[in-house]
Amino acid sequence: MDLHLAGLTALVTGGTKGIGRAIVDSFAAEGANVGFCARNPADIEATEAALVGSGGRVSGTAMDMGDAAAVARWVGDSASMFGGIDIVVSNVSALAIPDTDESWEATLRVDLMGTVRLVKAALPHLQQSSAASIIAISSVSGREVDFASGPYGTVKSALIAYMAGLAFQLAGQGIRANTVSPGNTFHEGGVWQNIEQGDPELFNTVMGLNPTHRMGTPQEVADTVVFVASPRSSRTTGANILVDGGLSRGIQF
DSSP: OOOSOTTOEEEEESOSSHHHHHHHHHHHHTTOEEEEEESOHHHHHHHHHHTTTSSSOEEEEEOOTTOHHHHHHHHHHHHHHHTOOOEEEEOOOOOOOSSSHHHHHHHIIIIIHHHHHHHHHHHHHHTTOSSOEEEEEOOGGGTSOOTTTTHHHHHHHHHHHHHHHHHHHHGGGTOEEEEEEEOOBOOTTSHHHHHHHHOHHHHHHHHHHSTTSSOBOHHHHHHHHHHHHSGGGTTOOSOEEEESTTOOOSOOO
16 A cells, blocks of 8 residues: 655654654655654664665654754754655653652653644644644553553643644644554563563563553554554544554443
């Protein structure tokens, strides 16, 4: 299926590892231009090198999504470099789970306000696009109570609400907004590999809760994100799409 992404430009936050990296790779494979950000310059350089020769242009920027000025600068520079912006994917997370003041502040600053600032900076460019799409990566922890309730789960819930509001507010301008909520996703160097090594009891408990008896892969999440972001999903807006292997039990009306 041609997703009609060739020549469009997507911005992806947290684009060098895990789900974010798979999203960057997938957009590039579809021929889209991709601007991505991350905090580690070496990881950015490696990602750019790996995608040389892909269908579109790929450019990374080292920055902190909790830095409001840096977010605005990155979006503006990316729009100038690529000649516009069609898609934004807010993927980065502080992954601050413990119920501490520091976790609340980090999660609000990076996960929530990073997304809000990204959208506000990108909106003038999205308004010029005929295929404008906004996606936030939330989590099943934003939909139901689990071990990550607290700062992480609460802010992931807020992202779902924020996207739903944007979908309603921006529909008349032809701008879509959706949330993709992954379940437990395993990748090398990721949080679940660390838990497997450091807390095998928790790891095994979580594995046992999923009816597929496995965790998801970054590529499985990325495939959903890229399709929903694409013009082929033009009627999808205001949705929270679960990619969790049946982990969530609640009925989503």
